[in-house]
Amino acid sequence: MKLSYVVAAVVAVGVSAWLLTGNLGQEILPGVLGPQAAERAPAPPAVAPTPAQAAAAAPAPGGPMTVRVQTLSAVNRTREVTVRGHTESSRTVTVKAEIAGSITELRVNKGDRVTPGQVIARLDLADRAARLSEAQANAAAKQLDYNIAKALTDQGNQALNRLVAAQAALEGANAALARIQLEIDKTEIRAPFAGVVEDRQAQMGDFINAGAAVALVVDDDPFLVVGAVSENEVGLVKVGTRATATLIDGRSVQGVVRFLATVADSQTRTYRVELSVPNPQHNIRAGMTATTSIPVGTSIAHLVPAAAMVLDDKGQVGIKSVNPQGKVEFHAASVLASDVNGVWLDGLPQTISIITVGQQFVRTGDTVRTVEERQGAGL
Numbered sequence: 323m324k325l326s327y328v329v330a331a332v333v334a335v336g337v338s339a340w341l342l343t344g345n346l347g348q349e350i351l352p353g354v355l356g357p358q359a360a361e362r363a364p365a366p367p368a369v370a371p372t373p374a375q376a377a378a379a380a381p382a383p384g385g386p387m388t389v390r391v392q393t394l395s396a397v398n399r400t401r402e403v404t405v406r407g408h409t410e411s412s413r414t415v416t417v418k419a420e421i422a423g424s425i426t427e428l429r430v431n432k433g434d435r436v437t438p439g440q441v442i443a444r445l446d447l448a449d450r451a452a453r454l455s456e457a458q459a460n461a462a463a464k465q466l467d468y469n470i471a472k473a474l475t476d477q478g479n480q481a482l483n484r485l486v487a488a489q490a491a492l493e494g495a496n497a498a499l500a501r502i503q504l505e506i507d508k509t510e511i512r513a514p515f516a517g518v519v520e521d522r523q524a525q526m527g528d529f530i531n532a533g534a535a536v537a538l539v540v541d542d543d544p545f546l547v548v549g550a551v552s553e554n555e556v557g558l559v560k561v562g563t564r565a566t567a568t569l570i571d572g573r574s575v576q577g578v579v580r581f582l583a584t585v586a587d588s589q590t591r592t593y594r595v596e597l598s599v600p601n602p603q604h605n606i607r608a609g610m611t612a613t614t615s616i617p618v619g620t621s622i623a624h625l626v627p628a629a630a631m632v633l634d635d636k637g638q639v640g641i642k643s644v645n646p647q648g649k650v651e652f653h654a655a656s657v658l659a660s661d662v663n664g665v666w667l668d669g670l671p672q673t674i675s676i677i678t679v680g681q682q683f684v685r686t687g688d689t690v691r692t693v694e695e696r697q698g699a700g701l
Contacts, residue, residue: 388691389680391644392627396672399623401658403558405595405614407549409569409606412598413515413541417442420508424448424529430537432522436513442537443524445509454506457499464488464495517541518604540608543601547577547612550592556582558618565597570611575599579616623658623666630678631665634686641667642681643674650677650688 423445430442471488474480521538524530547567551559563579577599586593597614599606630641632652640654653674655667677684678695 386648386689386691387680387684388693389644389677389684390695391675391692392630392678392695393673393675394624394626394670396622396624396670398620399658399666399668400617401558401619401621401668402615403551403555403618404659405549405551405616407547407612407614409608409610409612410546410548411540411542411608412544412546413517414520415514415539415541416535417511417514417537417539419445419511419530419534419536420532421445421505422529422531423509425524425526428522428524428526430519430522432519434519436517436519436539438513438515440513441510442513442519443511445511445530447506447509450502450506450509454499454502457495457502461492461495461499464492468492511536513539515539515541516543542604542606544577544598545601545606545608546580547575547597547599547614549595549612549614550587550590551582551595553586553591553593555618556593559595559616560618563616563618565614565616567597567599567612567614569606575606621658621668622672623668624670624674624676625664626667626676627664627678628660630676630681632681641670642677642684642686644677644690644692645675648689648692650684650686650690652686 425443426446427444430436436442468488471480471485475482475485517539519537520540523535523537559579559582561579561582564576565579566574566576568574577597579595580598581596583594626641631639632642633639634652634654638654640652643651643653645651653670655669658666658668660666675692684690
């Protein structure tokens with residue numbers, strides 16, 4: 323949960339308490355709501371405090387107010403950066419023809435899987451077969467001329483320049499043969515890597531020019547989970563870190579951070595981050611909403627009930643506690659993470675007795691009586 327969501331929840335709790343008590347606005351939200359604002363606000367539905375809250379908040383006869391507390395000890399907690407984004411294919415390539423020709427064979431359809439180098443389509447050889455035979459014959463003849471010239475030169479019966487000319491002619495013939503062989507090889511259009519054919523633009527019998535699209539091949543293993551990291555958190559994320567992504571359908575997949583942008587997006591001021599995720603079953607598809615949790619270290623933290631959080635006079639998020647002398651203290655804290663059990667806070671003492679019921683009715687420095695609440699009990 324983002325800190326802004328937590329602050330909003332805390333403000334909502336404070337406003338509700340102020341409306342119930344009629345005199346708590348200056349403590350929870352000082353300067354935000356005043357008597358005139360309260361008079362102009364519409365009347366909220368009546369909400370009665372629970373018996374436990376009423377009992378905890380009621381002052382003892384002739385004594386200090388009683389609050390309910392829960393004693394917590396800090397534990398090691400993995401700090402995470404949460405990134406919301408979507409899935410993308412790791413590579414998408416439009417396979418194109420390198421030479422012109424008519425398509426005489428198509429070996430794939432949409433959705434077919436291909437392996438590296440697999441033939442996708444073939445072009446008509448046209449006169450290339452004849453040109454190949456001609457080039458082979460010419461290369462063989464030039465090879466014979468060179469062999470004779472070399473023998474005569476070695477015997478001293480021919481000038482060296484004749485041998486040099488024969489060698490040049492042989493190399494030219496071999497180069498022409500290599501060109502036609504390469505051109506024939508390019509009549510077979512092949513897959514550049516293993517993947518799936520997402521689209522096929524060419525049809526049987528089409529005449530296509532060099533550079534014309536034939537098929538769209540998508541590499542779907544590994545897959546990518548991409549998102550944007552804020553400028554406040556980008557320094558915490560490291561390439562090579564193992565992380566977990568939760569897909570929109572509830573599946574959790576693990577991968578490695580393979581890329582972190584060095585230049586921020588000019589509009590959002592965020593940095594692109596890519597998580598590479600194995601996809602051997604080919605069941606992750608591009609465009610799925612995903613949330614990535616990237617561990618960025620550990621901290622000593624406390625799991626605090628969300629309802630126990632308050633704001634101080636300066637608008638800081640934290641909790642109220644009771645010290646060994648029975649006095650109320652406020653502790654500002656930073657939110658590391660949240661789950662169904664509460665909010666993980668950093669920056670609190672190792673052991674602390676937080677006020678879980680009655681914190682809205684006491685001020686920092688007040689002397690209170692405490693009733694211990696077992697950890698995990700409902701409020």
